[in-house]
Amino acid sequence: xxxxxxxxxxxxxxxxxxxxxxxxxxxxxxxxxxxxxxxxxxxxxxxxxxxxxxxxxxxxxxxxxxxxxxxxxxxxxxxxxxxxxxxxxxxxxxxxxxxxxxxxxxxxxxxxxxxxxxxxxxxxxxxxxxxxxxxxxxxxxxxxxxxxxxxxxxxxxxxxxxxxxxxxxxxxxxxxxxxxxx
Amino acid sequence: xxxxxxxxxxxxxxxxxxxxxxxxxxxxxxxxxxxxxxxxxxxxxxxxxxxxxxxxxxxxxxxxxxxxxxxxxxxxxxxxxxxxxxxxxxxxxxxxxxxxxxxxxxxxxxxxxxxxxxxxxxxxxxxxxxxxxxxxxxxxxxxxxxxxxxxxxxxxxxxxxxxxxxxxxxxxxxxxxxxxxxxxxxxxxxxxxxxxxxxxxxxxxxxxxxxxxxxxxxxxxxxxxxxxxxxxxxxxxxxxxxxxxxxxxxxxxxxxxxxxxxxxxxxxxxxxxxxxxxxxxxxxxxxxxxxxxxxxxxxxxxxxxxxxxxxxxxxxxxxxxxxxxxxxxxxxxxxxxxxxxxxxxxxxxxxxxxxxxxxxxxxxxxxxxxxxxxxxxxxxxxxxxxxxxxxxxxxxxxxxxxxxxxxxxxxxxxxxxxxxxxxxxxxxxxxxxxxxxxxxxxxxxxxxxxxxxxxxxxxxxxxxxxxxxxxxxxxxxxxxxxxxxxxxxxxxxxxxxxxxxxxxxxxxxxxxxxxxxxxxxxxxxxxxxxxxxxxxxxxxxxxxxxxxxxxxxxxxxxxxxxxxxxxxxxxxxxxxxxxxxxxxxxxxxxxxxxxxxxxxxxxxxxxxxxxxxxxxxxxxxxxxxxxxxxxxxxxxxxxxxxxxxxxxxxxxxxxxxxxxxxxxxxxxxxxxxxxxxxxxxxxxxxxxxxxxxxxxxxxxxxxxxxxxxxxxxxxxxxxxxxxxxxxxxxxxxxxxxxxxxxxxxxxxxxxxxxxxxxxxxxxxxxxxxx
Numbered sequence: 001x002x003x004x005x006x007x008x009x010x011x012x013x014x015x016x017x018x019x020x021x022x023x024x025x026x027x028x029x030x031x032x033x034x035x036x037x038x039x040x041x042x043x044x045x046x047x048x049x050x051x052x053x054x055x056x057x058x059x060x061x062x063x064x065x066x067x068x069x070x071x072x073x074x075x076x077x078x079x080x081x082x083x084x085x086x087x088x089x090x091x092x093x094x095x096x097x098x099x100x101x102x103x104x105x106x107x108x109x110x111x112x113x114x115x116x117x118x119x120x121x122x123x124x125x126x127x128x129x130x131x132x133x134x135x136x137x138x139x140x141x142x143x144x145x146x147x148x149x150x151x152x153x154x155x156x157x158x159x160x161x162x163x164x165x166x167x168x169x170x171x172x173x174x175x176x177x178x179x180x181x182x
Numbered sequence: 183x184x185x186x187x188x189x190x191x192x193x194x195x196x197x198x199x200x201x202x203x204x205x206x207x208x209x210x211x212x213x214x215x216x217x218x219x220x221x222x223x224x225x226x227x228x229x230x231x232x233x234x235x236x237x238x239x240x241x242x243x244x245x246x247x248x249x250x251x252x253x254x255x256x257x258x259x260x261x262x263x264x265x266x267x268x269x270x271x272x273x274x275x276x277x278x279x280x281x282x283x284x285x286x287x288x289x290x291x292x293x294x295x296x297x298x299x300x301x302x303x304x305x306x307x308x309x310x311x312x313x314x315x316x317x318x319x320x321x322x323x324x325x326x327x328x329x330x331x332x333x334x335x336x337x338x339x340x341x342x343x344x345x346x347x348x349x350x351x352x353x354x355x356x357x358x359x360x361x362x363x364x365x366x367x368x369x370x371x372x373x374x375x376x377x378x379x380x381x382x383x384x385x386x387x388x389x390x391x392x393x394x395x396x397x398x399x400x401x402x403x404x405x406x407x408x409x410x411x412x413x414x415x416x417x418x419x420x421x422x423x424x425x426x427x428x429x430x431x432x433x434x435x436x437x438x439x440x441x442x443x444x445x446x447x448x449x450x451x452x453x454x455x456x457x458x459x460x461x462x463x464x465x466x467x468x469x470x471x472x473x474x475x476x477x478x479x480x481x482x483x484x485x486x487x488x489x490x491x492x493x494x495x496x497x498x499x500x501x502x503x504x505x506x507x508x509x510x511x512x513x514x515x516x517x518x519x520x521x522x523x524x525x526x527x528x529x530x531x532x533x534x535x536x537x538x539x540x541x542x543x544x545x546x547x548x549x550x551x552x553x554x555x556x557x558x559x560x561x562x563x564x565x566x567x568x569x570x571x572x573x574x575x576x577x578x579x580x581x582x583x584x585x586x587x588x589x590x591x592x593x594x595x596x597x598x599x600x601x602x603x604x605x606x607x608x609x610x611x612x613x614x615x616x617x618x619x620x621x622x623x624x625x626x627x628x629x630x631x632x633x634x635x636x637x638x639x640x641x642x643x644x645x646x647x648x649x650x651x652x653x654x655x656x657x658x659x660x661x662x663x664x665x666x667x668x669x670x671x672x673x674x675x676x677x678x679x680x681x682x683x684x685x686x687x688x689x690x691x692x693x694x695x696x697x698x699x700x701x702x703x704x705x706x707x708x709x710x711x712x713x714x715x716x717x718x719x720x721x722x723x724x725x726x727x728x729x730x731x732x733x734x735x736x737x738x739x740x741x742x743x744x745x746x747x748x749x750x751x752x753x754x755x756x757x758x759x760x761x762x763x764x765x766x767x768x769x770x771x772x773x774x775x776x777x778x779x780x781x782x783x784x785x786x787x788x789x790x791x792x793x794x795x796x797x798x799x800x801x802x803x804x805x806x807x808x809x810x811x812x813x814x815x816x817x818x819x820x821x822x823x824x825x826x827x828x829x830x831x832x833x834x835x836x837x838x839x840x841x842x843x844x845x846x847x848x849x850x851x852x853x854x855x856x857x858x859x860x861x862x863x864x865x866x867x868x869x870x871x872x873x874x875x876x877x878x879x880x881x882x883x884x885x886x887x888x889x890x891x892x893x894x895x896x897x898x899x900x901x902x903x904x905x906x907x908x909x910x911x912x913x914x915x916x917x918x919x920x921x922x923x924x925x926x927x928x929x930x931x932x933x934x935x936x937x938x939x940x941x942x943x944x945x946x947x948x949x950x951x952x
Binding site for chain 1: 526597628725732782784786
């Protein structure tokens with residue numbers, strides 16, 4: 001019986017040793033998360049070559065402060081070339097994600113939606129390897145003076161892209177107020 | 183992957199420990215009493231053996247080294263007739279034996295024996311081996327649904343979390359082989375990391391049980407118990423093979439037990455499981471496969487009053503998450519719901535793509551006990567467990583160099599060490615009980631995206647639980663004190679900060695069982711339990727893409743406190759039995775996600791916002807089971823359960839509460855023949871109501887309609903020469919009914935799974951001495 005009692009105490013001691021050495025230390029990981037903080041809309045007037053840029057920016061990601069979104073102001077009855085830029089400005093220097101989207105053009109599609117009140121139309125000019133639209137480059141035609149909104153959607157459609165909005169899921173979605181003036 | 187396991191099996195077989203001399207290891211202890219109190223000098227013998235003992239001055243006795251199986255106790259006392267009591271011994275038993283002189287006949291004696299269990303005087307459901315055989319092939323969460331009052335929160339066909347009386351996740355505690363399972367249970371899509379094949383018996387304690395099982399047990403406790411080691415027996419084992427049509431699932435599981443030398447015993451257990459895309463009645467669900475490989479090893483040494491056992495297990499799984507469940511924002515969620523079925527409807531595949539989860543859980547446990555003469559049984563248990571969880575988002579990083587690493591976007595690493603010291607003291611008068619202390623040390627790390635911080639957590643508890651057994655009454659009183667300290671590490675505004683937290687509480691339980699007569703017993707308990715806020719409730723801050731919602735934690739949350747009242751009645755006669763229970767659970771400072779008035783805006787679109795907040799809540803409900811013998815061996819088993827849960831401050835219903843459920847089973851037992859034994863046929867219809875009692879502001883779409891499902895189940899043991907084989911055939915969702923369940927988070931996106939036929943085979947092998 002004494003022998004068994006000894007064994008019991010031995011087990012207790014072993015456990016104590018294991019428990020004391022079981023503590024680990026690790027470094028907190030860097031905030032390496034990939035974030036798109038900024039969407040830039042660069043409108044180039046095809047008549048004057050003047051470029052105006054409007055930005056939607058949310059430096060702290062979801063939650064925290066709400067995004068700051070410019071009001072887009074364009075000339076009525078004009079033609080523009082529109083290029084989109086996607087940036088991560090939470091890192092220094094800012095990272096341009098646009099190229100990465102171009103590389104994965106077969107999996108992505110930009111959709112432009114407008115409110116009924118505004119006289120504006122979009123025509124996507126860039127194409128992916130399957131000759132489907134991408135939407136990083138487009139031409140924009142404006143009509144008579146009017147106000148409204150446009151919504152820019154970046155859809156992620158891996159393996160299911162067919163040129164339509166429905167497949168896949170939404171990566172980014174921003175709504176801008178737009179004024180067409182003289 | 184199958185090869186190494188086959189190898190291990192063969193190696194184990196080659197080691198082929200032949201049957202050794204019989205060493206039996208179980209203990210029967212207890213107390214003998216008559217009307218005047220404890221009875222010294224009564225003789226307890228085991229019929230057919232030389233094992234005999236007499237009760238001491240306090241009426242206590244202890245018989246050690248008894249073999250498993252059917253045992254007949256002979257209890258005798260001068261002037262009384264010898265009485266016999268038969269029991270099927272599977273584990274150590276503690277008995278309360280009452281000898282009562284018969285008033286009508288001199289010298290006659292009435293014997294009453296009650297088993298003094300290790301589980302509390304409370305509403306308990308037990309799934310024994312024969313029940314578990316029928317659920318083979320299902321996950322733990324699904325298997326438990328046959329118990330009234332239990333449901334599961336599902337994330338598609340592969341992830342199922344148990345719900346007890348409307349409470350789930352961190353409000354229930356699971357013990358896996360005697361170890362308090364510690365994973366990242368706060369996540370509704372984080373299923374318990376347990377191989378159901380490990381269980382020989384599952385006990386569910388319904389209701390608050392913090393005193394015995396520690397903090398968090400507000401809703402209940404699930405005890406997953408492996409088979410005891412059969413010391414002294416021959417080499418035995420079982421091989422299970424299952425095929426299920428839905429998901430074209432295959433499962434192979436086996437165990438092998440033997441002893442290389444006297445007093446020692448070991449068992450190896452392993453399971454492999456693979457399924458591909460699950461199918462609803464009309465389409466396959468993209469990326470819903472699962473791969474699982476689990477193994478466990480138990481080794482034990484037992485001699486006289488000393489026993490020590492080592493347990494080690496590995497659980498690994500890779501789970502595909504339905505691709506249609508990744509939702510960009512609220513607008514998209516509405517579109518998906520209105521479309522009615524997933525856009526993506528591919529064919530069948532076993533391949534698992536993004537999004538998916540990789541989960542590994544390790545357990546190492548050492549458990550020993552020693553029986554001291556004047557004191558009782560002293561138990562010591564230390565366990566180490568590690569939970570590693572990696573989650574891969576649907577979207578790979580845009581950045582090529584990041585994408586090439588193929589790292590999970592979310593990774594957690596939680597290590598838990600627990601130490602338990604417990605004394606089951608010898609009976610004092612008519613009182614049995616135990617005193618214990620318990621310590622938990624946890625460390626959590628993460629990698630990738632921030633969701634919960636690093637933390638170190640230290641918890642300690644001490645408890646005492648005592649039970650008084652009389653002829654007609656059992657009383658139980660328990661008290662526990664707990665303290666928890668947690669220090670966290672996280673980055674905020676580019677600074678590393680270390681918020682720390684102190685939580686403490688006192689839990690208690692008071693219970694009584696009254697046996698009105700041979701057939702009827704009544705039970706009532708009052709229990710107080712508590713739970714510290716879970717780490718995500720304190721710190722989460724971000725968008726949940728499964729529900730397209732933004733969730734925010736609160737670092738000022740306090741402990742939840744539950745007051746739980748349960749009452750039950752049990753009646754059993756030859757033709758009819760009923761078990762009915764009601765409960766009322768008041769939870770003060772119940773933590774829940776409160777919808778905020780304004781959505782959160784981001785470049786990803788608008789997300790409805792929720793914040794963890796505390797309110798007072800009330801859960802009220804009941805579970806009923808009845809069994810009626812219709813004719814011959816045909817039984818009708820009916821089960822019904824309901825829960826009502828409200829925020830009592832606003833009088834608004836709480837979300838994710840199970841709908842009312844009714845099931846009826848016609849069960850026919852066929853007469854044994856030479857070839858077929860234990861043959862049963864079952865036909866079950868289950869109706870689940872529509873959950874009308876919801877707070878519309880907390881959900882985006884209305885709850886789904888009521889539905890009814892039908893299952894058949896056929897089981898038989900077939901004697902093929904000297905070998906017996908257990909066959910099972912079952913069909914779930916027999917009529918391939920389209921339905922959606924309120925507790926399945928995929929109800930937004932897709933129908934639930936359709937017809938699923940299962941073919942099951944169990945081949946026991948080896949020679950048992952018993």
